[in-house]
Amino acid sequence: MPRRRRSRGEEILAARLRAEASRSRPRFSEGLHARVCRAMLQSRPREPAADRAGVGRQRWPRGAVAAVAAAASLVVAVLVWRGDRLGGLDSPWPSPLPDRAALNPGVPDGESLLPAELNLHSVAGLAAAVPNRIDALVDSAIAAQQWASLDDDAQLTVRMLADRLPFDLASSLSMAEPTASP
Amino acid sequence: MPYEPADVPSDEELACRARRGCAGSFEQLVRRYQTPVLHFLRRCGGGPDAEDLLQETFVRAYANLDRYREPRRFAPWLFTIARRIGINHYRRTRRTEDGESLDGVASGMPSPAEIVAEEEDRQELWGMAARILSEEEMTAVWLHYVEDMPAREIAAVLGRSWVGVKTLLFRARRRLLPLVEPLRSRSRTEDRPAASGTNMLLGVPDLEVPHA
Numbered sequence: 001m002p003r004r005r006r007s008r009g010e011e012i013l014a015a016r017l018r019a020e021a022s023r024s025r026p027r028f029s030e031g032l033h034a035r036v037c038r039a040m041l042q043s044r045p046r047e048p049a050a051d052r053a054g055v056g057r058q059r060w061p062r063g064a065v066a067a068v069a070a071a072a073s074l075v076v077a078v079l080v081w082r083g084d085r086l087g088g089l090d091s092p093w094p095s096p097l098p099d100r101a102a103l104n105p106g107v108p109d110g111e112s113l114l115p116a117e118l119n120l121h122s123v124a125g126l127a128a129a130v131p132n133r134i135d136a137l138v139d140s141a142i143a144a145q146q147w148a149s150l151d152d153d154a155q156l157t158v159r160m161l162a163d164r165l166p167f168d169l170a171s172s173l174s175m176a177e178p179t180a181s182p
Numbered sequence: 183m184p185y186e187p188a189d190v191p192s193d194e195e196l197a198c199r200a201r202r203g204c205a206g207s208f209e210q211l212v213r214r215y216q217t218p219v220l221h222f223l224r225r226c227g228g229g230p231d232a233e234d235l236l237q238e239t240f241v242r243a244y245a246n247l248d249r250y251r252e253p254r255r256f257a258p259w260l261f262t263i264a265r266r267i268g269i270n271h272y273r274r275t276r277r278t279e280d281g282e283s284l285d286g287v288a289s290g291m292p293s294p295a296e297i298v299a300e301e302e303d304r305q306e307l308w309g310m311a312a313r314i315l316s317e318e319e320m321t322a323v324w325l326h327y328v329e330d331m332p333a334r335e336i337a338a339v340l341g342r343s344w345v346g347v348k349t350l351l352f353r354a355r356r357r358l359l360p361l362v363e364p365l366r367s368r369s370r371t372e373d374r375p376a377a378s379g380t381n382m383l384l385g386v387p388d389l390e391v392p393h394a
Binding site for chain 2: 009010012013014016017018020021024025026027028029032033035036037039040041043
């Protein structure tokens with residue numbers, strides 16, 4: 001856009017306004033500066049913005065809540081697996097492993113196996129099955145919307161997991177374990 | 183744009199540091215803007231109480247630094263606060279003066295110093311401008327001619343659009359031009375024999391006329 005050309009009158013006006021302003025411009029006063037700075041600091045000592053934002057509210061970070069929930073799920077899954085494998089009781093979930101009797105034909109049914117007696121096949125299959133179990137557990141216990149607001153519903157999630165998983169079964173197995181192992 | 187060496191922090195950098203808790207940075211900003219803001223407040227509403235208003239401006243700016251956001255420039259933000267404080271002060275004092283007008287009549291005539299100051303103000307272009315322009319026009323003209331602020335930043339101070347500020351400035355110039363008309367006619371007659379330059383006609387021989 002072409003710039004409008006200033007008239008002679010406008011130039012005189014601008015020059016006159018600037019000249020008068022520069023004549024009436026106050027000098028810098030150290031006394032006034034000190035007074036302003038004193039008033040400024042007395043009014044409110046500033047805290048860094050980041051500090052002020054964090055005062056009065058202590059919240060768990062979302063990542064920590066999710067990690068605690070995942071760790072709890074893992075512990076529960078391991079306990080259930082131990083009960084399933086070592087105790088010989090029925091699991092609430094279908095096992096992806098081959099039948100114990102088929103893997104160990106010489107061992108009578110109902111008798112527990114020592115860890116040394118477990119063959120490598122069963123251990124590998126078991127390790128592969130644990131993540132699937134946890135995923136299935138989480139999918140069945142927690143809806144996607146609840147995951148979205150896990151921070152608020154963390155307690156509810158843990159309670160649901162506890163209700164869903166057979167803690168009593170795991171505890172009975174851990175009590176029975178010393179008698180089963182020599 | 184004024185030249186700034188690399189190691190001199192900009193106003194915006196200082197404001198950010200002050201927001202993070204560095205009082206020294208804000209002190210530097212006070213040093214930079216103390217005179218321009220005081221000058222503005224004296225002319226645009228503050229009058230003799232301009233120093234108190236200046237203090238209030240910086241105290242309020244310091245307390246509200248959290249509301250300052252980059253990349254917005256610091257100067258318009260500060261002048262916005264100063265202007266609001268000036269307007270509030272003007273309203274307060276006008277109410278008080280209205281209430282005390284009868285007392286003023288009873289106490290007699292203004293002092294000689296007041297009469298001289300008033301007469302000087304009447305002869306000055308800025309004094310005349312203050313009488314014929316609205317507060318918005320006066321602020322726009324001051325920031326444009328004295329602070330060399332671009333129209334977009336003036337718009338931020340006034341809370342108007344860029345086009346609105348252009349219109350304000352156009353109207354203000356149209357009202358102010360008749361006041362310098364006698365100078366123009368003098369310049370036509372006196373300019374002929376010796377072209378000594380516009381500034382001599384304005385009575386300001388050493389004035390540099392910056393290009394806006």
